[in-house]
Amino acid sequence: MHSANRPLSMNERPRLLIVDDERGVRESLRAILQGECEVLTASSGDEALAIVGREPVDVVTLDLKMPGLGGIGVLERIKEIDPDIEVLIITGYGTIDTAVQGLRFRAFDYISKPFDCDHVRQLVQSALARRAAARRMKSLPDQILSSLSHEFRTPLNVIMGYSTILQEDGESLSDEQRLALDRIRSNSDALLTYVETLFYMAELDRGALAVDVVPVRLSDVLGKLRSELGSGAAEKDVMIRLDVSTGLVLATDEDKLTRLLRALLDNAVRHTPQGHVVVTARPASGGATLEIRDSGPGIAPELIVETEDVIAGRTGARPPRQLGFGLRLAARLVRALGASLTLVGGPDGTTCHLVIPDLAAADAPHVAYGG
Structure with a gap:
């Protein structure tokens, strides 16, 4: 299933949707992130899905525990509407089970309340970068993507294999969890580098980059x-x-x-x-x-x-x-x-x-x- 609304053009401001049943959380996140992108808010899962269905959205911050349709259900429906929308799960009920469940439906990352403002801002910037890269990938020549498929599969497999929960206090992580988190980070960076380089190669092939x-x-x-x-x-x-x-x-x-x-x-x-x-x-x-x-x-x-x-x-x-x-x-x-x-x-x-x-x-x- 795909959204009927138009995608954002490359020169429009990216759009973020904040989904949380607590008004205080919604307004806090709006204050933190309105400098990064255009911000929309929704107080329920149903309202969020209505917005995603009619308007272009790049990134969603999603409360996991809400009345009515829960966060995991909303996440699953968002990915059905547009698989490339990046979703950040934000909740005060962090458990390994919910984190793994969210990652199974391709959540971008997981943050526990109370959250650190700079950390949230950094994650949203990373999610926006990956969303932009995904849009650009669709215009790349098929032969380039197919010839480099194994370069993408390797970091993706590591990311999926070492998925874990991000907590606000790093000291509470075991050595094994910290190692898994390090691997997630390094391989995510590697994947984004591959994507950006593919786009740069396509620009070179089109003769779109002047020699300065x-x-x-x-x-x-x-x-x-x-x-x-x-x-x-x-x-x-x-x-x-x-x-x-x-x-x-x-x-x-x-x-x-x-x-x-x-x-x-x-x-x-x-x-x-x-x-x-x-x-x-x-x-x-x-x-x-x-x-x-x-x-x-x-x-x-x-x-x-x-x-x-x-x-x-x-x-x-x-x-x-x-x-x-x-x-x-x-x-x-x-x-x-x-x-x-x-x-x-x-x-x-x-x-x-x-x-x-x-x-x-x-x-x-x-x-x-x-x-």
């Missing part, structure tokens, strides 16, 4: 990325080392270059069980050359050929099934920046050779990217 050329200091970009990825690498006993020429500055698109280097570095760290990832950057005629060398198991020669065909955008080239999410993004960004990328694999690891042009140079390539 500014001076970029490579040592600054790589230093930030090492800080960003360093803790995850250290957990695997992988060290990221930088060898960058001092004062190496390029005229290029800083955001796209950062995304490209992040994808390549993250891919190298992921495929290195233990050891090192070394990044070398040197000036070259008309730009710069970078090498990202890891000590992982290496990439198969036949996969290198197929991957380089995709990176170069050769006619008829199809991504091999083993090609990871990061390299799919990297292939698009390489073309967007007018760069080139080659891979060398061996028993001692894989090396990515990246040539990045200075887009202010007289002989710079044309980079109006459109797939």
Whole structure:
């Protein structure tokens, strides 16, 4: 079943529905959240369902214990009307059973009264982000979604497997519950990153993202990325080392270059069980050359050929099934920046050779990217 009302357009304010039989709770939540979105309220489950049936709603905060139709029943009906509406369960009667029951019907999260204002605001922002991502996903090419389905299934399975209750006092959680909560958080973040990156890739493919050329200091970009990825690498006993020429500055698109280097570095760290990832950057005629060398198991020669065909955008080239999410993004960004990328694999690891042009140079390539 689907709502007959129109969906929100991309430039409209998101809409939140607060459902609680206590007026004080409704007004408290309205005061907390009215800066984030347009706020509607309902004092009963039936009133809430009437609103959802006739008006576009992005996120619902839902009291679990109400007279008449209870919270779980309302949640189930909301998901029948629009499965992508995100629902936050808010109640003073928190139990593991009710939390699991709510999550079974795909509640976004669970909060116990009395709630912390900042925590509620943060959860609503996260729910709105996932709702927006779900709308954008529907416009993505089917072939991209199908080729990356396993990237989505893995974090989703972990989220469902480690679902638990969020309580206002973290000290009351057992070690096992705290571990489960950590896994829920990390995998939720991973899933949202995948979704946002898919949308970005689709924008690149449509040629909708202009190249914004500014001076970029490579040592600054790589230093930030090492800080960003360093803790995850250290957990695997992988060290990221930088060898960058001092004062190496390029005229290029800083955001796209950062995304490209992040994808390549993250891919190298992921495929290195233990050891090192070394990044070398040197000036070259008309730009710069970078090498990202890891000590992982290496990439198969036949996969290198197929991957380089995709990176170069050769006619008829199809991504091999083993090609990871990061390299799919990297292939698009390489073309967007007018760069080139080659891979060398061996028993001692894989090396990515990246040539990045200075887009202010007289002989710079044309980079109006459109797939």
